Amino acid sequence: MDLPARSAAKGERAASQTLRAQLMLRSLIIGGKLRPGERVSELQMVDRLGVSRTPVRAALIHLEHENLVEALPTGGYAVKELAEPEILVSIEIRGTLEGLAARMAAERGAAPQLIAAAREALDLIDAVVEPVARPVNLEHYVNYNARFHDLIVEMAGSDTLARQIERASVLPFASPSALVLLEPDSVETYQALLMSQLQHRTVLAAVELRQGTRAEAMMREHARTAHSNLQRALAAGRKLAELAVVELGGR
Amino acid sequence: MDLPARSAAKGERAASQTLRAQLMLRSLIIGGKLRPGERVSELQMVDRLGVSRTPVRAALIHLEHENLVEALPTGGYAVKELAEPEILVSIEIRGTLEGLAARMAAERGAAPQLIAAAREALDLIDAVVEPVARPVNLEHYVNYNARFHDLIVEMAGSDTLARQIERASVLPFASPSALVLLEPDSVETYQALLMSQLQHRTVLAAVELRQGTRAEAMMREHARTAHSNLQRALAAGRKLAELAVVELGGR
DNA sequence: TTTGTCCTAAGTGTATACATAATAGGGACG
DNA sequence: CGTCCCTATTATGTATACACTTAGGACAAA
Numbered sequence: 145m146d147l148p149a150r151s152a153a154k155g156e157r158a159a160s161q162t163l164r165a166q167l168m169l170r171s172l173i174i175g176g177k178l179r180p181g182e183r184v185s186e187l188q189m190v191d192r193l194g195v196s197r198t199p200v201r202a203a204l205i206h207l208e209h210e211n212l213v214e215a216l217p218t219g220g221y222a223v224k225e226l227a228e229p230e231i232l233v234s235i236e237i238r239g240t241l242e243g244l245a246a247r248m249a250a251e252r253g254a255a256p257q258l259i260a261a262a263r264e265a266l267d268l269i270d271a272v273v274e275p276v277a278r279p280v281n282l283e284h285y286v287n288y289n290a291r292f293h294d295l296i297v298e299m300a301g302s303d304t305l306a307r308q309i310e311r312a313s314v315l316p317f318a319s320p321s322a323l324v325l326l327e328p329d330s331v332e333t334y335q336a337l338l339m340s341q342l343q344h345r346t347v348l349a350a351v352e353l354r355q356g357t358r359a360e361a362m363m364r365e366h367a368r369t370a371h372s373n374l375q376r377a378l379a380a381g382r383k384l385a386e387l388a389v390v391e392l393g394g395r
Numbered sequence: 396m397d398l399p400a401r402s403a404a405k406g407e408r409a410a411s412q413t414l415r416a417q418l419m420l421r422s423l424i425i426g427g428k429l430r431p432g433e434r435v436s437e438l439q440m441v442d443r444l445g446v447s448r449t450p451v452r453a454a455l456i457h458l459e460h461e462n463l464v465e466a467l468p469t470g471g472y473a474v475k476e477l478a479e480p481e482i483l484v485s486i487e488i489r490g491t492l493e494g495l496a497a498r499m500a501a502e503r504g505a506a507p508q509l510i511a512a513a514r515e516a517l518d519l520i521d522a523v524v525e526p527v528a529r530p531v532n533l534e535h536y537v538n539y540n541a542r543f544h545d546l547i548v549e550m551a552g553s554d555t556l557a558r559q560i561e562r563a564s565v566l567p568f569a570s571p572s573a574l575v576l577l578e579p580d581s582v583e584t585y586q587a588l589l590m591s592q593l594q595h596r597t598v599l600a601a602v603e604l605r606q607g608t609r610a611e612a613m614m615r616e617h618a619r620t621a622h623s624n625l626q627r628a629l630a631a632g633r634k635l636a637e638l639a640v641v642e643l644g645g646r
Numbered sequence: 647t648t649t650g651t652c653c654t655a656a657g658t659g660t661a662t663a664c665a666t667a668a669t670a671g672g673g674a675c676g
Numbered sequence: 677c678g679t680c681c682c683t684a685t686t687a688t689g690t691a692t693a694c695a696c697t698t699a700g701g702a703c704a705a706a
Contacts, residue, residue: 218699220657236495248487436688
C-alpha cells in the first residue's frame with residue numbers, strides 16, 4: 145500500500161490495479177476512513193487511490209459481493225452500515241458454515257497430513273497461551289488461530305465451501321482472526337483464549353474420531369465465543385467504531 | 396427477458412446493460428450454450444450480447460462471485476466446471492443456511508403476516524399436489540415452493556443471510572426452485588412432492604411454536620431431498636448436462 | 647419566510663481507444 | 677519428419693471520452 149508502484153516491477157509480482165484498488169478500498173472502509181453510509185465517489189477514489197475509474201469500478205463490484213458496500217438505487221455505491229444485529233448474524237453464518245466444514249471433514253475423513261498440520265498449529269497456540277508466557281503475544285495467537293481455521297476448512301475438501309466461508313469472514317468482526325478485546329491483558333481475556341483453545345482441541349479430536357455431529361456442534365459453539373465477546377463489549381457501552389480489533393489474517 | 400428492449404422505455408424501468416449482460420450470460424451458461432471449461436471471450440460476448448465490453452466485464456465479475464465462471468490465471472474467465480461433488484456441497488450449503496434462517500425465524504418469532512403468507516403458499520401447493528389434480532402442474536409447484544422458501548428467509552429478518560442464501564442458490568441444481576425429475580409424471584415424483592410438502596408444513600409449525608432446533612433440522616433434511624434426488628438421477632446413469640430441470644424462480 | 651422552479655455541477659453508465667501480454671500457427675532447421 | 681522459434685493475431689487490463697441522469701442550490705414569487 146505504501147509501496148510505490150515501481151517497486152512491484154522488480155521483485156514481486158505486479159499486482160493488478162484492480163486488486164490494488166480492492167485492497168486499498170477495503171482497508172479504507174474497515175479502517176473507518178470512509179464512514180458507514182458515505183457515498184463512495186468513483187472520481188474521488190481515482191484521486192485517492194491513483195488508479196483510473198475502471199479498476200475502481202471493478203473493485204466496487206467485488207466489495208459489493210463482500211457486503212462492504214451496497215449499490216444505491218440511483219446508481220453508485222455507499223459504504224454499508226454495519227448495524228450490530230447484522231454483524232452478529234454474520235458471525236452466526238460463519239460459525240454455521242465452519243461447522244458444516246468440520247462435519248464434512250469428520251464424515252469424509254481428513255487427510256493425515258492436514259490433521260498433523262492442525263495439531264501443530266494447536267501446539268503453537270498452546271505455547272502462546274502457556275501461563276509462563278504471559279502477557280500473551282496476540283499477534284501469534286491470531287496467526288495460528290487463523291491457520292487452524294483454514295486447515296479445518298481445507299479438510300472439508302470443497303472449494304465452493306471454502307469460498308463461501310471466506311466471503312462470510314470478510315466483515316471486520318466476523319472473521320475468525322478477529323479478536324474483540326475488552327481489556328487486552330485481563331484475566332478474562334486470557335481465560336477466553338484458553339477456552340477457545342480447548343474448543344479447538346475438541347473439534348480436531350471429533351474430526352479424527354469421525355464424529356461429525358460433535359465436530360459441527362463444537363465449531364458452532366466456538367464461533368459463538370466471538371459472538372458473546374462482541375455482545376459483552378457492546379453492552380459495556382463501547383461503540384462499534386471504537387472497538388479494538390486485532391486482525392492479521394494469514395491469507 | 397422476452398420483452399423487447401424498447402418496451403422498457405415505456406412502462407417499466409429500463410434494465411441496465413450490465414444487468415442484461417449478466418442475465419443473458421447466466422442463461423447461456425445454465426442453458427449449456429457455453430460449455431463448462433470453455434473460455435468466455437469478452438469480444439465474442441460483445442458480438443453475441445450486443446453490449447460493449449464494459450458491461451460484459453462487470454457481468455463476468457458478478458458471475459465469478461456466483462460461482463458460474465472462474466478467473467483464469469492468465470486473465471479472462473472460463474465457464475466453471477460443475478463437478479458432481481461440488482453441486483452436492485452447494486445443496487448442502489443452501490440447506491444449512493436455510494436451516495439457520497428457519498431457526499432464527501423460530502427463535503426471534505416471525506411476523507404474523509409472514510406466517511399467514513407462508514401458510515397461504517402451502518395451501519396453494521396443497522391444491523397443486525391434490526390427487527385429483529394429477530398430473531401435477533410443475534410450474535405452479537415450483538412457483539409456490541420458491542415463495543415459501545423466500546418467506547422463511549424473510550422471517551429470519553436478515554438481509555445478510557438472505558443475500559448469502561441467494562448466492563448459494565444460483566447454481567442450477569442448488570436452487571430450491573430446481574426440481575430434478577427422473578420421470579416427470581411418475582408415482583415416485585409425486586410422492587417426493589408430497590414428502591416435501593409435509594416437510595414444509597413441519598418447518599412452518601416449528602417456526603410458529605418457536606422450536607428453533609426442530610425448524611432447523613427439518614429445513615436441512617428438506618434440502619437433502621434435492622440432494623438425494625440428484626444422486627439417484629446420477630446413479631441412474633444420467634449425465635449432469637442431460638438432466639431435465641424445471642426452474643422458474645420468482646425472484 | 648417559505649415554496650416552487652430552473653439551472654448548474656457532479657456523478658454514473660457505457661463505449662471505445664491504446665498498450666501489453668498470451669497464444670496459435672507457420673516456416674525453417676536439424 | 678519432427679521440433680523449435682519467430683511472428684502475427686487476438687485477448688485482456690487500463691484509461692478516458694461522451695451522454696444522460698440526478699442532486700443541490702440559488703433565485704424569484706407568493
